[in-house]
Amino acid sequence: MTANPITARLLPGALALLVLALFVGSLSVGPSAVGLGTALGDLLAGADTTAAVIVAEIRLPRALLGVGVGATLGLAGAALQGLLRNPLAEPGVVGVSPFAALGAVIAFYSGLSGTFALALPLGGILGALLAVGLLYALAGRGGGMLTLVLAGMALSSLAGALTSLALSLSPNPFALAEIVFWLLGSLADRSLTHVWLAVPFMAVGWALLLTAGRHLDALTLGELTARSLGVDLGRLRLRIVLGTALAVGAAVAVSGTIGFVGLIVPHLVRPLVGWQPGRLLLPSALGGAALTLAADIAVRLPGGAELKLGVVTALIGAPFFLALVLRTRGSAA
């Protein structure tokens, strides 16, 4: 895979512009006919109008979370693919997001997050940590593609079943219907509180993952070579596991499980930046933000009830995943 060096250099800037455009788009779309211009004018003038409230308190949190959650999923997908040296790794597919959802469900429906707000992201992070740990133990070292996918599938089903169980046991009559949110994800009607709860943890996770690039590059040469180049493999693993758990755990705790973003984006970006996993990280984060924002705009377009975000990403992602499986099978044969 050869990449045009100019493309690779311009890519982050171009993706950042795309994210910005989609961010503005996300602020402009909604069920009520409120124009972004009017609202911004009111906000700047300090006027407490309906338009200002709708944009600042309903659409802004949604757009911010679209960027944060999308960047997290894209980045975590790229980092996991680098660490596991496996193109099918993705937080949703391998069970990290479903376990994060389980942790968040337990924290929320037990009432814990009602008395201690940070319990929600912490629950998600603990769930994600458990899943990444299990995954690494099951399929981390020398495990083939098949082992990873099978282990991930088992973890996802287990987390989905436990989430359904936890919601069935909740005394609240609405809880059972909310399985849909936790399994398919949504950014609808989130508030700035959710942004403040999730973003600090996500930012720490991003920092851990984005700075692992050079070591991930070395790892592509094999564990022995990487070690001879001075890479402390134990610390690298810990960094990726912690970074993924912090970012994905906090993201899923406020958005539910949004699948496939971390799978699609690194694969779309890879031909443009070349084979080095380190170069893939930042563009994948930006690409993840762009894809999630675009999907979240699509679910809000008029024409019936709002779809869950995970439905749209799965509609795009699942065929993509199948194509990828076919391609890797072809190259292995």
Place this chain on the structure above:
Amino acid sequence: MARGWVAFCGLVLAFAALCGGARAATPPQRIVSLNLCGDQLAWMLAGRGRIAALSHLARSAELSYVAPQVADVPIVQGAAEEILPLAPDLVLAGRYTAKPTVAFLRAKGVPILELSIPQDFAGIRDQVRRVARALGAEPRGEALIAAMDAALAEPAPRRDGPRPVGVAWQAGGFTAGAGTLTDAVLNAAGLDNLATRSGLRGHGYLTLEAVVAGRPDVLIADAALPTQPSLRQALLQHPALTRPGALGRRVTVPAPLLACGTPATAEAVRLLRAALAEGTAR
């Protein structure tokens, strides 16, 4: 032992047949209700002495207006085999109450009164009169209707400017539009229903943006249960709604008042008018 039971059941059935034959002359004395709204009407119109059993929902504090009074009345889950031995001489059933059970009871000669679902106060009057006639309690029925109409006739608080806007917004954004009892209650209280104004007919959903954009003077929303959290109820506490100035007032209307159209529904109108009057006084 078994023979004793057979004899007892035979007696009960014979008694039921006798009562059935004498129905035209005497009002029903062993009333069974299979429907939440029937429970409340039977209690208001006939009283404890003539009720053989009510539905299990009658005791639900969340749904039933008469829950505190009916704690010692026998209840049925709604299966034909628990109803027949009670030898009812009138069964009140909802329009959607388990059809096979009702058909079975009818085939066994049990008189059935099927209730309608009132969509407004005229509907409530019709329903009360119909049930009162069947129970032989016409004077009591007229008294209840008169009390309801007196409550409705109390003047609505005077407000300057346009008609105030109200909306009943429940967990998950569920709401009631045109042609619903809730709509009639809002209108009777002098409120314009935001859901109806948004074009909703019957029951459906209203988005958070639509509610915020409508700036309702009155929002009927139950408070979330802090010990049993859910995302749907968390929506009712969204910062865009709880911030000062987002809406006039948040009013809690006990669900039993709106769950069934009964003379007690007028109390919901009274609550809303009181809230509006307070809002104007501020």
